[in-house]
Amino acid sequence: MHQTPQVIIIGRPNVGKSTLFNRLVGKRIALVDDQPGVTRDRRFGEAVLLGMEFTAVDTAGWEDEDPGSLPGRMRAQTEVSLKGADIALFVIDARAGVTPLDEEIARWLRGQNVPVVLVANKAEGRAGEPGLLESYSLGFGEPVALSAEHGEGVADLFEALQPLIEKDESGDTHLTPEVNVPVELDEDGEVIENDLSAAPLHLAVVGRPNAGKSTLINRLLEEDRLLTGPEAGITRDSIAVDWEWTDPKSGQLRPVRLVDTAGMRKKARVIDKLERLSVLDAQRSIDYAEVVVLLLDATRGLETQDLKIANLVLEEGRALIIAINKWDVAQEPSSLFNGIRAALEEGLAQLRGVPLIAVSAVTGKGLDNLLNAAFDVREAWSRRIPTSALNRWFDDALSANPPPAPGGKRIKLRYITQNKTRPPSFVVFGTRLDALPKSYERYLMNSIRRDLGFGAVPVRLALRSPKNPYAS
Known part of the structure; x- marks a missing residue:
C-alpha cells in the first residue's frame, strides 16, 4: 500500500506547531493552549494542502534540558520522529525573532539528511517583519511567512512543499500495513459480521493518571512510541496508532488502531484548563472506540473513580474490558484479583461478568489474552440475531418468567426485534x-x-406500545 510523504513539524515550545498541524489536517484534533509544552507525544494526521496530500506529524517542543527530565525525554521523542520523515517544517515565532534555541535546532537539522522548509509563524501584520528578516540567518533560504491561526501564507507553504513532495513521490514507494480495510455494510449501515475480522479493531485504553496506559501501548508496539515516565499526567492528547497484532493461536495478522488517552481524575480535582481539555479528548476517544480497556493500577486497587470511568464507557454503549496492570509488582495477587472482581460485581451490577485480566506492561504478561478478549467482545458487540430465532427465545423467556399483572391487568408482550448492533439494541412490542x-x-x-x-457487553432495550386511536 502506498503511503503519502511524511512531513514533520519541529520547533521550540509555543511557536504554533499544533495550530499549524490542525490547519493542515483541517480539524482541531491537537490540543492548543497559550502555555508552552502542551504537545508531548507525536500525533499523525492526513493532511491536504490545496489538493496536495501528505501525512503531517506534530511533535513536542524542542527544549534544552537534561535528557532524564520530562522535557529532555520529549526532545528525544522528537529526534526519533525525524528518522521516518521525508520533509521537516522548522517553525519559528516571527514576532519573537530568532532565539538561541532556534539556532540550536537549526544546527541539529543541518546535520540530518532531511530537506527543511523554514516557516516563520505568527507573521501577520508588521510585528513579524523583523523576525522574518532575521530568520534568513538560520541558513535554510527564504522562510515561508505564515499565520497558522488565520490561514495566511498557505499558498506560499504549498509552493515550498510541492517540489519536495513531488520529488519524494517520484522516488521509492513506501509500504505500510494494510489497516484501513473497507468493510461491507448491510442495509442498516452496520458492519456485516463476515467482514468484521478484516476491519481494524478500534481499541482505546483509559484509566486514572499513572496507571501505565502509554507503557502498555509501547509494549504492544515493541517500541518507545509514546512518552512515558514516573510523572503522573504525561499524556495529554489522545494518540492513535495503527498496528497489526499476530494472533499466537492462528498466526493471523489482525489490524488494530490503538488509542492512548490522558488520565482521568476526579472532576473536583481537575481545575486546570489544559487538563479539562485532555479529559474531554479522552471522552471523545471513548465515543469513537469499539472496545475500551480500563486500566487499573495493581498497587492501588479499585477506586471509585475507576467505577465512574467504567460507567461512562457503558453509558456510551462501548464494549468494556478491565485490565489490572503492574501485576509483576502486585502484593498478594490472588486476594487482590478476587477483591477487585467482588467489588466490580457490586459496583457494576448492571453488567456483571465484565472480562477482568491481569497484565504487566513491563513484562508483557497477559497482553495476548487482553487482545484475544478485545476481539471476542467486539464480535459479541457487533452480533445480530435473526428475528425468528430471537422470538423463539422470547417465547421461552416469557414462559419461564411471565410478566406481572399489576392491578389484575395483564401486560402483553407480543414480540421483539433487534433494531441495531454496536451496541446491540432491541425493541419489545406489547x-x-x-x-x-x-x-x-x-x-x-x-x-x-x-x-x-x-x-458482558452493554445491551439496549426499548419498549414500544401501539398508539391508541381513541386516546384523544
Missing part, C-alpha cells in the same frame, strides 16, 4: 408497557446477554 417493572426489563436484558451470546 400493550400496557408503561406498567412493566424495571426489574422485569433487567430480567430480559440479563437473559439476552446470557442466552444469546452477548456476554
Whole structure:
C-alpha cells in the first residue's frame, strides 16, 4: 500500500506547531493552549494542502534540558520522529525573532539528511517583519511567512512543499500495513459480521493518571512510541496508532488502531484548563472506540473513580474490558484479583461478568489474552440475531418468567426485534408497557446477554406500545 510523504513539524515550545498541524489536517484534533509544552507525544494526521496530500506529524517542543527530565525525554521523542520523515517544517515565532534555541535546532537539522522548509509563524501584520528578516540567518533560504491561526501564507507553504513532495513521490514507494480495510455494510449501515475480522479493531485504553496506559501501548508496539515516565499526567492528547497484532493461536495478522488517552481524575480535582481539555479528548476517544480497556493500577486497587470511568464507557454503549496492570509488582495477587472482581460485581451490577485480566506492561504478561478478549467482545458487540430465532427465545423467556399483572391487568408482550448492533439494541412490542417493572426489563436484558451470546457487553432495550386511536 502506498503511503503519502511524511512531513514533520519541529520547533521550540509555543511557536504554533499544533495550530499549524490542525490547519493542515483541517480539524482541531491537537490540543492548543497559550502555555508552552502542551504537545508531548507525536500525533499523525492526513493532511491536504490545496489538493496536495501528505501525512503531517506534530511533535513536542524542542527544549534544552537534561535528557532524564520530562522535557529532555520529549526532545528525544522528537529526534526519533525525524528518522521516518521525508520533509521537516522548522517553525519559528516571527514576532519573537530568532532565539538561541532556534539556532540550536537549526544546527541539529543541518546535520540530518532531511530537506527543511523554514516557516516563520505568527507573521501577520508588521510585528513579524523583523523576525522574518532575521530568520534568513538560520541558513535554510527564504522562510515561508505564515499565520497558522488565520490561514495566511498557505499558498506560499504549498509552493515550498510541492517540489519536495513531488520529488519524494517520484522516488521509492513506501509500504505500510494494510489497516484501513473497507468493510461491507448491510442495509442498516452496520458492519456485516463476515467482514468484521478484516476491519481494524478500534481499541482505546483509559484509566486514572499513572496507571501505565502509554507503557502498555509501547509494549504492544515493541517500541518507545509514546512518552512515558514516573510523572503522573504525561499524556495529554489522545494518540492513535495503527498496528497489526499476530494472533499466537492462528498466526493471523489482525489490524488494530490503538488509542492512548490522558488520565482521568476526579472532576473536583481537575481545575486546570489544559487538563479539562485532555479529559474531554479522552471522552471523545471513548465515543469513537469499539472496545475500551480500563486500566487499573495493581498497587492501588479499585477506586471509585475507576467505577465512574467504567460507567461512562457503558453509558456510551462501548464494549468494556478491565485490565489490572503492574501485576509483576502486585502484593498478594490472588486476594487482590478476587477483591477487585467482588467489588466490580457490586459496583457494576448492571453488567456483571465484565472480562477482568491481569497484565504487566513491563513484562508483557497477559497482553495476548487482553487482545484475544478485545476481539471476542467486539464480535459479541457487533452480533445480530435473526428475528425468528430471537422470538423463539422470547417465547421461552416469557414462559419461564411471565410478566406481572399489576392491578389484575395483564401486560402483553407480543414480540421483539433487534433494531441495531454496536451496541446491540432491541425493541419489545406489547400493550400496557408503561406498567412493566424495571426489574422485569433487567430480567430480559440479563437473559439476552446470557442466552444469546452477548456476554458482558452493554445491551439496549426499548419498549414500544401501539398508539391508541381513541386516546384523544
